[in-house]
Amino acid sequence: MKAKIFLLSEKLFEGASNLPCIKIEFLKKSVDLSSYEALIFSSKNGVLAIENIDKTWKTLPSYAIGSATASQINELGGVVAYSAKNSYGNSFADEIKKMLEGKKALFIRPEIVASNLNTILKDTGVLLDELIAYKTVCGVCKKDEKPSSESVIIFTSPSTIECFFKYFDWDESWRAVVIGKVTASYMPKGVKYILSVEQNIPACIKLANELLFGKKI
Incomplete structure (x- = not known):
């Protein structure tokens, strides 16, 4: 061969x-986005997941871990407030933590997160909630x-x-x-x-x- x-x-x-x-499984979730000031995405899958949950997400500023995620946000009609210079979770958190300090944000995340993005943001004073919206399983x-x-x-x-x-x-x-x-x-x-x-x-x-x-x- x-x-x-x-x-x-x-x-x-x-x-x-x-x-x-591998394959991605989107989880059946519901969320009230009315109290949030920002959304955080660490992959394109998070964007696709929230699109299936509540299409009003597009009215909120979105913070994207990289160009592919930002492109997905734009493609679906969302608002990219910031696209990371570095596609590592911890570095992404360091880039946005001052921008989001004191704000209520929702992290649309997978079941397992390989970085400390959530911890870094919370420790900096970001009022962060997390929505586990998808998971990766073996095909x-x-x-x-x-x-x-x-x-x-x-x-x-x-x-x-x-x-x-x-x-x-x-x-x-x-x-x-x-x-x-x-x-x-x-x-x-x-x-x-x-x-x-x-x-x-x-x-x-x-x-x-x-x-x-x-x-x-």
């Missing part, structure tokens, strides 16, 4: 083959879907690592691209990886192409 670039999710991106080791990967030798595997979250290694043992011919330092901290010992300079999927795919084909694109 020909070596490929594998992205471990259901989302389609040009230049990568999908191996859906079903079959043994015959195992990536071919020399392939490049892209890991975009701690969950992709957990679920990939649930189904497959690491092949030493594979190469791993990891989206950020937090995700990298979950990689099993002994598995070598290359960290993407930018914390977004297109940048990871670009790096994977350079590894696979030996040239920059």
Whole structure:
């Protein structure tokens, strides 16, 4: 089999083959947004989740962890008050904590948060509530879907690592691209990886192409 670039999710991106080791489940929730002055999103999934819960979220200023999240907010008609310069949760919290100090904000979050974003904001005086609106679960990967030798595997979250290694043992011919330092901290010992300079999927795919084909694109 020909070596490929594998992205471990259901989302389609040009230049990568999908191996859906994870999937997102949106939780049935209700919330009264009338008392909040700001919304905080740490991923595109949070934006999609609140869109399903209460469409009035678009009237509130939104604080986004990165360009992909900000683009999703804009696409659905929301108001981006701030887009993070750094896509790490703790750094994002440091960037916005003074802007939101003393304000009542709602963090639209996943079931498991890999950073201390919520704690940092609360400790700074942000009146923060949290709405667990979605969760990541392992998809079903079959043994015959195992990536071919020399392939490049892209890991975009701690969950992709957990679920990939649930189904497959690491092949030493594979190469791993990891989206950020937090995700990298979950990689099993002994598995070598290359960290993407930018914390977004297109940048990871670009790096994977350079590894696979030996040239920059």
